[in-house]
């Protein structure tokens with residue numbers, strides 16, 4: 001398992017190389033949402049890093065509307081000396097395929113939670129696609145299952161900020177009169193207990209991160225077992241640059257003691273996210289009253305009732321007749337079965353049948369308020 | 378003479394709303410089955426209802442697009458091929474996807490045209506190209522794209538462009554917000570968004586400055602005033618947001634946008650267009666403050682709502698006409714209380730609204746009543762111009 005870090009200054013190069021880091025990412029302001037480098041600085045760092053035998057990738061994780069895309073992509077076409085390009089936007093991926101000769105590292109951290117989605121890129125990028133950076137929403141079991149089928153290098157975020165929200169709009173600068181390139185703040189939602197969301201605004205818009213950083217590095221062996229090839233470390237939001245030394249120590253000796261030291265000195269608490277399991281769809285059933293949801297046997301719904309006299313219904317499915325045996329289920333989930341002995345149309349006249357879409361009346365059934373479902377038995 | 382007119386695409390959260398939107402003039406509606414769409418809390422459609430909805434639409438010359446726009450996990454895909462084949466069998470007019478894996482499955486299992494959801498945040502020409510490689514014939518652009526740029530993308534790519542024209546907006550790039558996923562355990566990209574962007578946040582800047590703000594809450598999109606630009610750029614389809622909203626919303630938005638688009642279609646000019654009348658009609662719906670967002674230029678700070686959610690509502694939904702004929706009178710499903718002092722208006726499918734005087738009201742069994750209850754049925758005497766499916770609104774009285 002190899003380590004990938006963000007190279008932000010030339011003076012870190014030796015340290016990264018000595019710690020065993022194999023890959024560095026260069027994040028340029030215009031192309032990378034959290035980029036700090038100018039394009040010229042990146043070219044310079046690329047030369048130095050390459051000379052030390054490090055693999056360098058250029059980060060293009062920003063999303064761009066057409067005018068900006070046109071303007072900035074031209075810059076890359078003129079000169080792109082980097083070994084690989086890390087791309088997120090589908091348009092940027094296609095542009096890189098058509099205009100550059102570098103390796104492609106796909107940033108699949110938004111969606112791409114099924115193998116088929118990744119296959120759609122493999123088919124189109126062929127051998128140019130070398131690596132996929134997978135979503136932090138994927139549990140380890142899924143990655144393990146995919147690894148032998150993918151035949152690609154797999155990268156995950158091992159330690160670093162977890163981006164929750166990206167808006168192109170200027171949401172922080174509007175709250176202050178200060179003029180600067182980047183606004184940094186912390187937000188506390190009125191929804192307790194979520195406090196301390198790191199916030200940034202720059203030329204890419206506004207970014208909000210999780211109050212805790214994602215860390216899978218406590219599961220180093222598991223990462224190795226499931227087949228992770230590259231573990232990415234993102235120290236860039238740490239206040240003190242001294243953290244680089246502790247991170248390098250951990251990378252060279254990924255053991256409990258170096259990890260504990262790193263954790264103690266890391267500005268934010270750590271969390272594991274969905275590494276063990278992802279059950280982010282199990283609450284969905286509770287969002288809806290299942291007693292109101294439709295079933296294929298459902299033939300009508302109660303609109304209103306008059307005690308001991310009638311229920312007004314709307315036929316929504318299979319047709320009803322005066323001999324129908326029906327089951328009613330009220331919104332609380334209580335059900336009963338009865339046999340109809342009369343059926344009336346919307347003019348309150350006896351009829352032999354009510355069709356889908358028609359309004360009609362059936363005998364009163366207690367405990368069957370509006371929205372009660374009627375199904376044929 | 379008929380002039381190019383964009384398609385009017387309305388939301389259909391359930392079968393009733395589908396019918397409402399079509400009766401009020403939607404060229405097409407979009408709706409979801411029980412799974413795979415992005416509104417886990419919406420009623421959504423059973424397969425039987427989808428079949429009925431498609432038939433209802435096709436009989437009236439309208440189209441039905443089915444959303445399959447979640448970012449799906451492997452296990453979610455298991456039943457999808459069967460569902461896609463079902464959609465093909467009932468002849469839906471397109472499916473709307475945001476996940477390339479779902480796009481491949483649609484192509485493998487059907488001949489249904491493929492539209493790309495705004496959830497995929499397609500923002501540039503190469504993004505359009507990426508999806509056309511997967512067989513997409515239409516792209517619902519990211520809401521960050523201006524109408525002018527959309528026109529250029531459409532002309533350059535030869536792919537149809539669809540844009541949101543009205544309704545609530547995600548503050549984030551669509552598909553790029555996972556707040557709910559990591560704070561509430563609900564996958565926003567599979568329909569579980571908890572709308573955390575609508576909450577108030579205490580913001581503490583680096584220098585210690587503090588602000589309390591609804592800084593992530595977006596005003597609603599208003600594109601009526603931008604219609605001339607959409608038309609000028611030849612944008613193929615204009616989409617109204619709001620599958621979770623009421624039939625009053627479906628009726629009002631569809632009716633007003635239909636009137637405006639028909640005005641253009643019939644005149645080929647916007648001269649003397651009754652903009653004020655259309656805007657006033659729209660204002661009768663509950664809404665947040667409005668913005669044209671990025672339709673003209675990138676959305677700025679004036680697009681932030683910065684207020685707690687509240688309903689600014691001068692009119693409410695009174696009910697919907699279930700049956701109407703000169704012989705049998707009118708039957709209304711009430712959604713609100715009203716009596717003889719109430720001011721009611723019927724939204725006709727075409728033409729002006731009809732004022733509905735509240736005089737003789739009866740219960741379904743013809744016993745006379747003075748006042749309605751929500752969720753009750755009432756009978757009204759027949760009035761010329763009333764028809765089943767029309768929505769009735771009620772002027773709210775401020776206490």
Ligand code: SF4
Nearest residue numbers: 547548554570573574
């Ligand atoms: S929380 Fe707000 S910004 Fe995020 S997905 Fe939901 S609506 Fe969009």
